[in-house]
Amino acid sequence: MRGCDPHECSQLNELKIDMAGLNMLAGWTANGNTVMIEQMPMFGGYCGGIEETAICDVATTLASFVLFSGNFHLDGPIHIRWGITTSRETLQIAGHVAAAMDANTDLLIANQYYTAAGPCTEMCLLETAAQAITDTASGRELLSGVAASRGVTQDKATGMEARMMGEAAMATAGMRVPEVNRILEKMVSSYENDYANAPAGRTFRECYDTLTVKPTEEYRGIYDRAVKKLSGLGLNLLG
């Protein structure tokens, strides 16, 4: 790892850290490395509801810089029931925390992506787009992902999900927030009743030719359909 590569240290839920974390940070800061501190506040966990989790999220974000000498903070409000960052509640926490940090500081903040659905599904791409829209419009500086299928299933991550994250962010940058909120309302409503039966999707080997590393025709078709659906909801990825 070079000094310009982010070195990641995780806080613990909520407002906690262990000695292993502190010891890593002592070495990295002495070495002048770039430090990214990560923490995923849990909605429905120790903090409680949406506003309470957001309060803890702001506190934990500040701690990354003030206590742990982080250069940027990687957020990730996560839903205790579904294990995802793309639910309405966790998007609302992330959107409010980013806007609060952005309005009051120049600190660099990021967010990470865990979807319910797996790769090669429209739902996974719509979940990803919804979070990318939220993160971009609320002023975050870096988006990190995507761990599809909640990030727990072997080989359920591909570059196509990151393509959606990036293209949705590009389409959103510069839009007015009230317009973004209207689009988000429609988008989240389109998938939020399906968490319990989210499509498992396909593995990397089923999504890509592993020799040429090119996505399959099936996945490119699903991607195109998701782009068309987003366009119908008011987000134009083709422009």
Place this chain on the structure above:
Amino acid sequence: MATERALTIFDVYDRFVKGRKVPEEEWDYSIIPTNATELKKKYKLNFGKNIIPEDKATMNNLFNAGLEMLVSTGFYNTDLKRVLTVTESEVMEGIKRTPKQLIIGEGRDAVRLCPRKGNGPVKPIIQGGPMGAPVSEDIFIQVMQSFAQEASVDTLVNGVMSTIEGHPATTNTPYEIRATMAEIRAVREACIRTGRPGMGI
């Protein structure tokens, strides 16, 4: 009172050592929820329906509630079972100390991370990768290459290599270290294969 200086990792450790002892269960189940609930009431926070706030008052009230949460509650060390405290002026000093721009990666593949200030026209940096999700050893390079080759991806974040030379990469074993080193080599190889050798990882 003016602060002595922005806190270092060593200052933080010293404060933990001198901090008050608190059982972890009390921290998790009493102190955190009680303080968060009180601050929600004090700052009259109710997000309503908007996913992103449209009014400055909500943004400022949430920031002040979070700041007060950190200052009034402190931070917990799970090994020492102790709580450190930090003052508001130390928080502000720490914010001032933090660099507001970063270069990630090097050469022509470097990207600049800097404040966007609201929903400005500049897109955020896109860090592509499996985010710690498990990835098979035999396709690890190809999975990372699929992210590195995307036009909108600026930097990479790797997955976790499930095995190393067939051995489970179990936490707190030498194989965990061996797998981590292999992950870094594989991510570099993925960057090279896509013609972006300087990409930040």
